[in-house]
Amino acid sequence: MRNLLLLIALLTSCNVFAQNKQATLYLRNGEVLKGLARMKADQTVKFRKDKESEPVIYNFRTLRGLKINKTLSKREDVILLGSFTTYNKDFYTFHYKMIKKKRYTTKPKLLRLLVDGKMALYSEVSAGAPRMSSSGTAMGGTAGAPVERFYICNENQDFVTYFLSDGGGIGKSFKKAALAVFKDYPKIADRIKDKTYKRRDIVEMLEDFNRIYGSRK
Template identity: 25%
Template sequence: MKNILFITILLSSINLNAQFSYSKAKVYFNDGSIKTGFGKTIFLNNEKIKFKVNKKDKAIEMGFMKIDKFILDGDEYDYKIIKGEKAIQFFKVKQRGKVSLYYSIKTNNSAPMGGMNMGGAGFSVGFSTSTEVYYIAKNDDDQIIKLFNLFGTSKRIFKKIIPLFFSDCPDLLDRIDSKEYRKRDIVEIVNFYNYKCK
């Protein structure tokens, strides 16, 4: 049990260090200017990042009012609005093209499990799991449509978006109908459409 507790604390420490560390960043501002420096995302609301030009500078929080998009540690992020919602958030770019694919990380925290150690002191251990939640848009539309997470069971949304985004590519539709491509292959589907469909 002590080993499990130690591993959990270690993983939590790694996650915290990753969240609070700065990486190389390039920020594209709404006025057309571009700045390079160091930044990190604020995971509480997916609305702002902290950015500074030099490592010793004081970081400034910025959001969609000033920023169009940004690149952090080689990953590209765009500010988008989920269709049917009002909040503007940043999403990581998975594929960009005639159809663009975005995703965010959803974390589910499990209830803590309690126990008693040999000294009589109580403790609790909680676990969390993460999955990628996908969103889709035509071209570079400001609005994106929420699809699903890869481990979800619903196929309704997947079947609904197929004619909306890929109806002009019969070859791709045939591959989906024959189940060569399934919901879990959404990245390959978008890639096929962008590069192999005329």
């Protein structure tokens, strides 16, 4: 059922972000712009001050991030982009981040901010890999379940590190992944070990970490 909701979320997100929405843009020069914005598939943002204005295209070189307003109905509470429908219910926040791989970082892309603080949590949802036939060819109309990937980022760094995936049959142990990050923070690690935190509690876990340890230097 959850995979079905994620699939609906992925499909509807194209409509949510392909339309002009009330938005606030945060430029790298410190300027803040308010108007209408549309996130595009090429990781740029098309912005107008109002419906009559000429559009301006922003990318990662000029834009740090944005908030897109989205007042939700009860139905939309279920089909949001991603799993966590109770976080920032009236808007989505996105920042340009590079995803750190073993030997390189990706080009900057817009990731949704779920938790801000000393350790930030970001997510993205993508279509699952197509299912393959016994001959090794892709089967039309049989894309796998969507995958939600979570990333963490320390102290507003420009890149994020992969944390965990959910959906699409991908299953790295939540306990193993979480302990690898929080092993030196006993108030979080103990709750991971006794299963107070489970996969569905990723947002709560990061919020608790920032509340307990965020102000320490």
